[in-house]
Amino acid sequence: MKALIQRIGWLLCACTAAAGAAPGSDDIQIPVFPYLSTERLVSLYEPLRRHLQETLERPVRIVTSPDYRSFVAAVAQGEDLLVLNAAHMARLAEVDSGYRSILQTTNPLHALVIVRAEDPVAEVADLRGTRIVTPDPLALITLMGHRMLREAGLTPSTDVEMPTADTHNNALTLLLGDDAIRAAIVSNRAFTTLNEGTRARLRILADGADLGGIPSIVYQTGPGHEGADRAFLTREILHFANDTPAGRAMMQTLGHGGLREVTEADRAVIDPFVPATREVLAAP
Template sequence: MIKTVFWLILAAFPAGALLIGFSLPAHAQLGHALEFGIVPYLPTPTILERYKPLRIYLEQRLHEPVSIVSAPDYPSFIECTQRRDYPFVITVSHAARLAELEAGYQPMLRPGWDFNALLLVKKDSAFQDIKDLRGKTIATPGPYAVVSQLGANWLRQAGLKPGQDVTLQPNLTHTTSLHAVVEGAADAAFISNRAFVAVKSDLKDRVRSLGQSKESGGPSVVYMAHPALSAKRVAEVKAAILAFVQTPEGKEFVASLGYDTLREMKPGELAALDPYVRELKQVMANKPAKQ
């Protein structure tokens, strides 16, 4: 398994002056690298665009290189996290709880708001309610995403059995799920209401909402630190990120990702996600073996 490095900007160069794409072997030494593994919940270009202000601020404040890495898909990213490949992680809620329980990652920060599943259909479709989707296809970010679990629960509450009354179509990201709707490959999509904020406006304008789930999935993302990092290092990075979100650029950054702000995690806060972790582990256990 390799980690896919989207970019590495060296602090010794002007911001944006050097753009490198390459791969690193898993289990790279921690050292003092300020490397963030970000879950691939959005397309790579969108992740790069959205997280650029944070990267620039951290490089300038901490006077060191910052890199962003990820993996091709959710399962690969979760596997890398469980192997402790990333010094710092920005991951989805149930994967964060799994990383805390089984890999020892330390929860640092989270958005103030929880997220819900948003049900979206093509703007000119006739659908008015989730019950109208009986016999139809709903695109999702795949079985590893909490929002897919929220959507399945919502269907059951509406009297529809996932996989029987409604077909759930897995996609790579929230954005590709929306593309499936506008391109006619699916009738509707379940995506995170927070991820929808980060979707480009030309795609947003082609869909409309049928509402959102009453059930929430916890924080949309959790910022975490590797268990081998010192308390001093974790506190330094945490303080820098919290300082960033108080700046005008930082406030724009969190708004672009659908957050209200970032705040420190409370002890035991992720425990409420244990039911989703059990479902995640079941999905992982049923994953086909690689050839």
């Protein structure tokens, strides 16, 4: 397979050789959108990295960006062999940059409104006048969370303050560590990856599962990788995720269930979120 074009802007996350070693010109870099901390992403996707490195017989590294906006910009400028993207950003990359979504997770993504376990608040409407922390404004979960607030009769940034954190787990850390924060909006998948002790300190106030149909992660190939590359990756990653012990364990840890091929119906489900995604990207 052709070597991946290297670009300034990716934050190197996983080292397949000695710590601090520079990537080689033949290394394959797999960008993962920064919905969790760098360390957490590297740990969670290590089984996939290792499997692809063995299969492709090339050094493979997991990379990400400091924030969602820079991730979108970096993906748009590249021709990555494989990108693990958020559903709305993946659709944007398809429409604007010639990427092709090939696989998506089987368990759907939805937003959760989380409060501390001891908080007596009974419903989302009772959060009026409080501070609710969300991930990056560009996160699909943030857009979903805004919808949940509106359905509860609250206008985001008017009836409630909406500070943001760069990742889902950082949003939960703020909730647990700052009494000025009353609630956090994060994904069900991010909540799943918490250890039992942390989950015990939190409570799900509201669950946006009724939206349904949105995948947690979409696997994409770049515009320079079509035909044999795309078919090979589709087949190989499906086999890894659904048929191997390491792949099934990774899917379970992530709460993704498994992987399946993307259909046109899947694209139609995510299309309503594309205008809001463009609006956030256009904001200063």
